[in-house]
Amino acid sequence: MLAKEIERAGVPTVFVTSLPTIATMIGANRIVRGPAITHPFGLAEEERRRIVERALEMLAAEVEPTTVWEVEPA
Amino acid sequence: MNAVHYLNQFFAGLGGEEAAETPPTRLDGAVGPGRGLAAALDGIEIVATLACGDDYFAEHEDEAVDRLVALVEVEGPDLVVAGPAFGSGRYGYACAQFARAVSDRLGIPALAAMHEENPGVAAADGKTLIVPTAVNVAGMRDALPRMAQLAGALAAGRELGSPEEEGYLPRGFRRNRIAEKSGAERAIDLLLAKLEGETRSEVAAGFDRVPPPAPVADLSTALLALVTEAGCVPQGNPDRLPTIRAQGWLRYPIGSEDSLVTGRYESVHGGFDVTLANEDPNRLVPLDTVRSLEQAGRIGAVHATFYTTTGNGTPVAASTRFGREIAEELRDAGVQAVLLSGT
């Protein structure tokens, strides 16, 4: 709901979550799949940088409603 | 007749959050809440219990469903029952997806039980029958006989009546009936009620979708904010953010920090094992990475405040309100982009 309401206010928002199905159902538009519930932004710094970069790309991208992007493996 | 029952690791007695990575497992007969369910069932025996860790299911959903369905197929039951999961989002989600897969792939009638605001209800998307329960385990005694009643109706193979008659949550199919009053009279009643402050509708607004706003034009000048639903707070949780069913949200200053340092921040989210997050809170709120990207000029600036709540069993209306309030602050602060993390 947070993602949807912040986007409703016009601010592009990427929701990083390991449960993209749920994120899609509640109407988040920009979704990046995180590796795990316990650490959506990864364990190691290198992994985190790839996830954040992917999220930044999505913030700068035109997307269809409820789009899910995967993070490229290292 | 035979039934198979599904539980998560906790209710199957395998352990709490530390056992949340348990892969699909078969146990003999009825286990835990299954014993109470067995007592309520009439002419139906629980021949096996399947269990799976909540995290395992969420992180390996396809594989978990495949393995669970295969285990059901071996048993060849007349009926499958999942839960009750109450307000637990991951458990409810697993119950719904499992039950849905059982009826889709094996053609065996299945039902799940959980609170009506559990994300599993939306995941079921009308494809699974769901018995509504209370939000927490205190509702167990009430839930089991109602699950048994619907199970009996399914096992009998008869056509189901309305949700009220049979005790399941409406799946969303639109069925006609003759109301007591004409549509015109009902419209007058609804309008007068709304004018007095009570808004009702015969059609639930089903598709409240927000179109994606335009992308950030230039990240290198944009103000980026960090928001989390993962319950990340300063060590010791000074403002007492609840671990479940949050009543509000909090903001904390991070303007002078380069990283969420271990031991100074922690997660109080009650829905997952927070050990890994507390070893390094940047795994939930990636301040270390965005700060270095700010210094490298990849993003303009990191907003000096981060926002946090627990997205765990929070009712839709409440989390919508949190979202609106946070959005207003962000907009007033000139924030142009948000990184939101959840479980």
Added chain:
Amino acid sequence: MAWELARFSSDFLVDVPALDGVEVEVVPAGEPVRVTHVLDAVEPRIRPDGRAAFPTDGRAGEGRTNRLDGVVVLSCLDFPAEERPLHEQESIVDLAGPGATLTPFAHATNVVLTFGPREGVRNEELEAWARRTTLSVAEEICRPTLDAEPSAVERFELGPADESLPAVAALVQLSDLGPLYYQYLYGVPAGQAGLPRAVDPCEVLDGAVTCGEYHWAALRNPTIAFQRNELVRGLYREHGERLRFAGLVLMRGYEQTADDKQRAAEAAAAEAARLGADGVIVTTDAGGNSHTDVMLTVRACEGAGMRTTVIVAEMADPESTNPGLTDWVAEADSIVSAGNAEELVPAWVPERVLGGETLLDGTPAADAGPVPVRNYLGATNQMGQLALTATAW
């Protein structure tokens, strides 16, 4: 302004004039008859003062009008297929069987007029002939009431009402999607009738609006739905009790561009605001993009500070959980469902078929199998005439 509606029993139905090219049949209530290709349903009316029952001179809702209670004129016409300008839809009335629960006409004596095709006459001309003939038959068969005493007289007049009661207006949509898809106001297509504008609610009850709109049958507002309009009658009943009836605004459905839709919605809301409405009930005509006009009107009214309730039919696949609304805005938080037009009505075998033996899809009307609700005339009427609704299963 005051208007009186005098009631006469169906015993006054003595004779139906013979018409060239038209089969006429009077069917008593509840006969196992299916009527097909139904264009319109009209209540027999006549005015003792000699003015037209369905006037084109802009003067309805005054003086007295006689009505034949329990009699309905049904007009049927099977258009030559190759000429259909748009896809006109099947339209059925079942006077018995499961479909009879979807219509009030099963309880009435039905005067069924079946208009035959005429050599060299085009659809629009055929339709105009059928429409005018039907209205004049509805007037003619009421003539015997002119020398008689009514069994009851209803008086429609808005007296003073407690100012503390909320002011409620009705915003009634009339379709105009081109030939064969017009509703008429005083004989003029809705799109040329200077809408939106406020009219005396009595005008709507007294034959000012007639139907020439043959879209989805269930979502249609036949002439009788205006003559017997439950919403207007309900608002009269409640005036001074739970509300003040602030008035009625007619607006057009099927504005053809996004800008026109927006402008028309705002203009309709402005008319309602001029009536001093605190709340507005918005009604819908037909389906498809007329639902967009309605939803934009709801938004415009809410934006202007008036609370709204809207009546719409649903078109939801019975096997899907997708919402059945054609369009929706967040402001539409108070919706009356007139039923799901996509649900199937169980098969029924009538003893007789009037209006045409073959349905538009080629199946025999006498053995058509299950028929979707959307093919039953007025079954999900979006002015709230009937009690049908849809609930979540």
